[in-house]
Amino acid sequence: MKQFNIISIIGLWILVPLTIHAxxxxxxxxxxxxxxxxxxxxxMATFKSTRIINTQSVELIPASHLDFRIxxxxxxxNSGAYNFWGLDQATIRLGLEYGLWDRINIGVGRSSFxxxxxxxxxxxxxxQQTGARTIPVSxxxxxxxxxxxxxxxxxxxxxxxxxxxxxxxxxxIARKFSQGLSLQVAPVLVHxxxxxxDRENNLYAVAFGGRAKVSKRISVNLDYIYRIxxxxxxxxxxxxxxxxxxxxxxxxxxLHATNSQGMIEEYFVGQTTGRWQDGDIYIGFNIxxxxxxxxxxxxxx
Amino acid sequence: xxxxxxxxxVFLVSLLMCPALTAQTITYKCSKGTAGFFSKxxxxxxxxxxxxxxxxxxxGTGEVAVLIPVxxxxxxxxxxxxxxxxxxxxSDKYPNASxxxxxxxxxxxxQGTAQRMDVEGELTIHGVTVKRVxxxxxxxxxxxxxxxxxxxxVALADHQITIPKLMYxxxxxxxxxxxxxxxxxxx
Numbered sequence: 001m002k003q004f005n006i007i008s009i010i011g012l013w014i015l016v017p018l019t020i021h022a023x024x025x026x027x028x029x030x031x032x033x034x035x036x037x038x039x040x041x042x043x044m045a046t047f048k049s050t051r052i053i054n055t056q057s058v059e060l061i062p063a064s065h066l067d068f069r070i071x072x073x074x075x076x077x078n079s080g081a082y083n084f085w086g087l088d089q090a091t092i093r094l095g096l097e098y099g100l101w102d103r104i105n106i107g108v109g110r111s112s113f114x115x116x117x118x119x120x121x122x123x124x125x126x127x128q129q130t131g132a133r134t135i136p137v138s139x140x141x142x143x144x145x146x147x148x149x150x151x152x153x154x155x156x157x158x159x160x161x162x163x164x165x166x167x168x169x170x171x172x173i174a175r176k177f178s179q180g181l182s183l184q185v186a187p188v189l190v191h192x193x194x195x196x197x198d199r200e201n202n203l204y205a206v207a208f209g210g211r212a213k214v215s216k217r218i219s220v221n222l223d224y225i226y227r228i229x230x231x232x233x234x235x236x237x238x239x240x241x242x243x244x245x246x247x248x249x250x251x252x253x254x255l256h257a258t259n260s261q262g263m264i265e266e267y268f269v270g271q272t273t274g275r276w277q278d279g280d281i282y283i284g285f286n287i288x289x290x291x292x293x294x295x296x297x298x299x300x301x
Numbered sequence: 302x303x304x305x306x307x308x309x310x311v312f313l314v315s316l317l318m319c320p321a322l323t324a325q326t327i328t329y330k331c332s333k334g335t336a337g338f339f340s341k342x343x344x345x346x347x348x349x350x351x352x353x354x355x356x357x358x359x360x361g362t363g364e365v366a367v368l369i370p371v372x373x374x375x376x377x378x379x380x381x382x383x384x385x386x387x388x389x390x391x392s393d394k395y396p397n398a399s400x401x402x403x404x405x406x407x408x409x410x411x412q413g414t415a416q417r418m419d420v421e422g423e424l425t426i427h428g429v430t431v432k433r434v435x436x437x438x439x440x441x442x443x444x445x446x447x448x449x450x451x452x453x454x455v456a457l458a459d460h461q462i463t464i465p466k467l468m469y470x471x472x473x474x475x476x477x478x479x480x481x482x483x484x485x486x487x488x
Contacts, residue, residue, distance in 0.1 A: 026328075026357040026366035027401040033355065034368060034397070041372070045387050062379030099379075179393060216388045217465065247384065248467055292378040 038132035046128065046138055046176040047184075049252045049288055050097065050105075052209035052223045053241040054260055054268045058138040058174040058184060060124050061099040064294040069095040069109075071263045071286045078279030086283065093263040111263055118264045120144035128175060140172040146266045163194035168265035170207065184209040188225070190270045203270045204228040217247040221256070225269050239272040254286040329447050329484035331356035336369050336480050338455075340473040347381060347472065349374040356482055358447065363404035365420055367480070368397055389462050395428040405434070415440040415448075429460040447484040452477065 047057035050067065061067045075089030083089060090112075097107035103124040110117050126139035148164045157163045167190070174184035188205040195201055209223040225239040243256025259274035260267065261282055274280030337350040353373035357366045371392040376382035386392040402422015417438050424433045433453070440448040456475050457464065464472045 025401075026359065026364050027368065027399055030355050030357055030366050030368040030399075031397070034370065044372075045383050065379055247388070290378065290380045294377055294379070 040129045040133050041131040043128040043130075043138070043176050046174050046182045047211055047221075048219060048245045048247055049254060049286070050122075051254070051286060052184065052211065052221050053243045053254065053256045053286075054239060054258060054263060055184075055186065055207045055209050055223045055225065055265075056122065056140070056142050056170070056172060057209065058124070058140045058172050060103065060105045060122060060140070061097060061290060062292075062294070063099045063102045064292065065099045066291045066293065067095075067097040067107075067288055068291070069093075069097060069286060069288045071095070071284070073113075073258070073261055073263065073282040073284035075282065076274065076279070077281045077283065091261055091263075109264065111267075113262055114267065115149040116146050116262075116264060116267070117149065118144055118146040118266075137173050137175045140174075141170075142172060143167070143169045144265060146264055148266075157194065160194075166190065166192045166266040168269065170265070174209075180213040182211050188265065188269055190266055192266070192270070199231060199234060200229075205269050207269070211245065214244075219245045221245055221254070225272075227270065235273060236270065237272050237275050239268045240276060252286075252288050254288075255283075256285070257281050257283055327360055328487040329358040329360065330487040331358075331367075331449075331482045332446075332485045334480065334482035336374075336478070338374075338479070339477045341477075342469075342471050342473045344470040347376070349376045349382070349385070351375065354480070354482065356449075356484070357487070358449070358484055360447075363407065365400070365402050365404065365422065367400040369399070370396060371398055372396065389457075389464075390427055395426075398426045400424050400433075400435070402433075402435075404437075412441045412443055420451075424455075426455065426460040427462050431459050445486060449480070449482045449484060451480040454478070 045059075047059050050057055050059045050061060071093040073091050075083055075086035077085050079086050079089070093109050093111040093113075095107055095109035097105055099105050105122040107120045107122070108118065121143050123141045124138070125141055126135050126137065128138040129135050144167065146166050146168075148166070152158065168188065170186045170188040172184060172186045174182060176182040184207075186207040186209075188207050190203045190205070192201055192203070205225050205227045207223065207225045209221070211219045211221045213219045221243045223239070223241050227236070227238055229236070237259065239258065239260040241256050241258035241260065243254055243258075246253045246255070258268075259276050259280055259282070260272040261274065262268045262271060274282065331354065334354045334356065335350055335352050336354045337348065340347040351369055351373040354367065354369045356368070358364070371390045372386055374382070374385065376385065400422055402420045404418055405421055406418040415438050417436065419434050420437055421434045422432075423430045424435070425431075435451055435453045437449055437451040442448055454475050455478050457472075458474065464474070
């Protein structure tokens with residue numbers, strides 16, 4: 001009897017602290033709770049910039065942010081020592097792009113090449129994500145309109161404003177396959193209000209693009225546009241660009257080589273006149289600086 | 302017989318102790334909280350905050366655990382937020398920042414008064430765990446909730462977060478972290 005009592009007392013003293021500790025590790029409890037809560041993990045930074053090189057990427061600038069973008073192309077490399085292999089000449093596009101919402105961007109730009117004004121609209125339809133919902137790709141609609149103001153000496157064009165307008169529409173489909181690799185494909189339609197008699201008003205094309213990260217802040221990019229052009233040998237070629245993206249804090253610096261001189265869809269998709277094999281290569285860069293007007297309010301999702 | 306009586310008394314006392322012990326070991330869960338950090342550098346000040354912080358506190362054992370999903374930190378500048386996750390914190394690889402530790406003093410605070418104490422434990426950021434002693438201030442509110450505040454400094458180098466030379470003037474090597482949490486008894 002005496003022994004039984006002592007054992008029960010000892011037993012209790014052992015059991016009581018045990019029940020306290022049986023609650024287990026608090027941190028693993030939190031981790032389990034977090035894992036159980038179904039939240040969507042939206043894929044970030046499929047590309048570093050809103051452009052892969054020439055083509056638009058599925059990236060949008062966030063709400064209430066303004067992107068000031070300077071795109072610059074030197075002259076053709078094959079223009080020889082007299083033109084310092086193209087570095088003497090330059091064409092430039094200045095752009096201001098604004099995030100109305102996280103999923104809608106608008107932008108305007110002015111290119112020195114052909115003295116073109118352009119305005120665009122970009123809508124993020126789907127965001128690649130995992131977790132509560134799984135969406136394997138990001139989907140973005142892009143439409144722009146351009147006004148070419150270069151004096152042509154052609155009286156019909158000078159008299160008819162509509163002839164100077166052209167439009168481009170594309171559906172960008174991209175997937176970030178891993179931290180290091182993102183690929184994009186986009187059907188493109190470019191409509192020119194006015195073309196010479198031997199050309200079509202509508203041009204269809206497929207744009208391919210991708211980036212491979214070589215370090216945390218540097219990636220190698222490529223874009224290629226295949227034109228489905230029924231007219232062969234019209235002096236226009238498919239656009240191919242290779243480049244690198246370098247991130248430096250608030251800037252993204254893109255350095256590249258391309259056979260297109262124009263920096264908007266109407267020109268680089270449909271009217272690329274250079275050929276890589278002939279050395280018609282333009283060295284260029286894009287600099288983008290992002291300004292935030294978001295204040296301290298939380299960003300919309 | 303005498304010893305038997307004594308033993309019985311001890312048994313009774315220990316029985317009485319049981320509810321007292323369990324009453325003390327209430328687990329509190331953080332119901333509302335914010336975690337913020339501030340980096341002060343010559344060229345720019347950077348701050349961000351998260352309201353997705355979760356925490357558990359056992360007032361009996363003094364055990365504390367804190368978990369923050371790194372991607373939940375919101376920045377004023379969207380590009381900074383992206384760089385924070387992509388380049389510095391590598392949030393896809395290390396999705397959470399966490400703390401696991403124990404209060405160094407026993408948690409007996411009068412209602413309405415605040416008590417300062419230290420928590421010793423392991424702070425994990427960017428997948429690197431560092432032993433730390435972190436000061437906290439605990440206050441019992443009249444509604445039964447606990448209010449916990451803490452401010453401490455995190456040296457980026459301790460957690461192998463590297464700043465490129467180019468960014469030394471933009472990002473502080475030591476970042477001020479503040480936590481504000483309200484705990485209520487866990488059901």
